[in-house]
Amino acid sequence: xxxxxxxxxxxxxxxxxxxxxxxxxxxxxxxxxxxxxxxxxxxxxxxxxxxxxxxxxxxxxxxxxxxxxxxxxxxxxxxxxxxxxxxxxxxxxxxxxxxxxxxxxxxxxxxxxxxxxxxxxxxxxxxxxxxxxxxxxxxxxxxxxxxxxxxxxxxxxxxxxxxxxxxxxxxxxxxxxxxxxxxxxxxxxxxxxxxxxxxxxxxxxxxxxxxxxxxxxxxxxxxxxxxxxxxxxxxxxxxxxxxxxxxxxxxxxxxxxxxxxxxxxxxxxxxxxxxxxxxxxxxxxxxxxxxxxxxxxxxxxxxxxxxxxxxxxxxxxxxxxxxxxxxxxxxxxxxxxxxxxxxxxxxxxxxxxxxxxxxxxxxxxxxxxxxxxxxxxxxxxxxxxxxxxxxxxxxxxxxxxxxxx
Ligand code: PLP
Numbered sequence: 186x187x188x189x190x191x192x193x194x195x196x197x198x199x200x201x202x203x204x205x206x207x208x209x210x211x212x213x214x215x216x217x218x219x220x221x222x223x224x225x226x227x228x229x230x231x232x233x234x235x236x237x238x239x240x241x242x243x244x245x246x247x248x249x250x251x252x253x254x255x256x257x258x259x260x261x262x263x264x265x266x267x268x269x270x271x272x273x274x275x276x277x278x279x280x281x282x283x284x285x286x287x288x289x290x291x292x293x294x295x296x297x298x299x300x301x302x303x304x305x306x307x308x309x310x311x312x313x314x315x316x317x318x319x320x321x322x323x324x325x326x327x328x329x330x331x332x333x334x335x336x337x338x339x340x341x342x343x344x345x346x347x348x349x350x351x352x353x354x355x356x357x358x359x360x361x362x363x364x365x366x367x368x369x370x371x372x373x374x375x376x377x378x379x380x381x382x383x384x385x386x387x388x389x390x391x392x393x394x395x396x397x398x399x400x401x402x403x404x405x406x407x408x409x410x411x412x413x414x415x416x417x418x419x420x421x422x423x424x425x426x427x428x429x430x431x432x433x434x435x436x437x438x439x440x441x442x443x444x445x446x447x448x449x450x451x452x453x454x455x456x457x458x459x460x461x462x463x464x465x466x467x468x469x470x471x472x473x474x475x476x477x478x479x480x481x482x483x484x485x486x487x488x489x490x491x492x493x494x495x496x497x498x499x500x501x502x503x504x505x506x507x508x509x510x511x512x513x514x515x516x517x518x519x520x521x522x523x524x525x526x527x528x529x530x531x532x533x534x535x536x537x538x539x540x541x542x543x544x545x546x547x548x549x550x551x552x553x554x555x556x557x558x559x560x561x562x563x564x565x566x567x568x569x570x571x572x573x574x575x576x577x578x579x580x581x582x583x584x585x586x587x588x589x590x
Contacts (some may be wrong), residue, residue: 187573190525191382197454203424212421241370247393248391249391251387252390254379256390257392259288261353268415273296279300279545280302308327324352325352332360334543334546337497357534358370359378360382363433400413401415478490488505491505500560502559512557515557518584519576
């Protein structure tokens with residue numbers, strides 16, 4: 186099976202598997218136990234915390250280990266529900282993942298506003314700037330890159346606007362981390378990430394949150410994580426996650442070094458389609474993806490690329506396909522040919538519900554229903570993109586014959 190659903194989850198890297206096995210052998214103690222085996226596990230967690238702090242650029246004390254990004258965003262939003270004034274509003278981009286949208290609806294049902302996005306899928310900074318001048322939000326949440334379209338969001342600019350107005354800023358960086366350099370994300374007040382999107386194990390992630398000014402815990406029942414998240418830490422999962430992240434960051438740094446080393450600090454250069462700035466390894470992958478997109482557009486009448494005019498993650502293609510009676514047919518037919526793809530975010534896959542992301546971008550349900558998502562990984566070779574294009578053409582020929590009178 187050829188896997189084109191890395192935005193849903195990515196396979197465990199061999200190095201991360203090895204780190205998990207080793208950690209289970211070496212760190213058998215509970216990090217909260219006072220004996221030496223417990224202390225050894227605790228020291229491993231401290232080292233991992235320092236490692237992540239170096240990668241994203243924050244204080245090690247600002248990091249809380251969680252079970253993944255859904256828990257991280259729930260923890261952050263629960264904290265704001267407990268601590269914001271009763272009339273304070275939360276402003277959130279209209280294209281956030283359900284794990285951000287749902288807690289906001291839950292805690293701030295009548296006290297949230299959606300930050301609009303344009304037709305190309307980018308958050309409207311002009312709206313945010315103008316509204317922040319008018320009144321003060323209690324929290325602004327803008328994701329780093331969208332999971333369905335791959336469109337990169339101006340989170341640095343949104344953060345700068347929030348800083349100017351003294352408003353806390355939360356960034357769901359799940360799709361960014363491991364694909365683009367994570368450095369600088371630590372500047373945001375709150376950041377969520379999850380291991381299984383970059384080659385780490387499922388069920389482990391982190392929340393960056395200010396150590397000063399207590400975070401109101403969601404899980405109660407233990408002193409772990411400095412009282413911010415009760416429950417025994419997943420030591421092996423955390424060490425495995427950090428191994429995967431180091432592998433990805435190393436790839437990104439090596440790619441930048443090949444190109445003269447000037448781009449590591451600047452995430453923008455990594456997703457640009459301009460060949461003069463993208464580091465070689467990323468540029469190569471962009472070229473394979475663009476070749477696939479060109480082939481798709483040439484072969485399939487009515488096909489289009491969502492967010493084509495915008496910088497997008499180098500691994501993601503969100504494409505309008507020719508009309509089929511049910512989009513799920515594409516997924517099933519490609520599956521039969523040996524390709525795993527998605528109709529949208531993993532959470533809405535399997536249900537023919539129009540994507541909220543696409544409707545926020547102004548697409549009608551009929552158009553949104555034509556979208557398929559293809560998302561590659563670091564290890565996906567050019568040949569897999571070529572094979573995917575051939576398979577898509579084959580399914581299209583079959584569908585055209587079916588619908589011919
Ligand atoms: N945020 C984004 C942008 C995602 O794509 C996902 C997963 O699909 C999540 C959050 C949730 O992550 P987790 O599976 O770790 O709960």
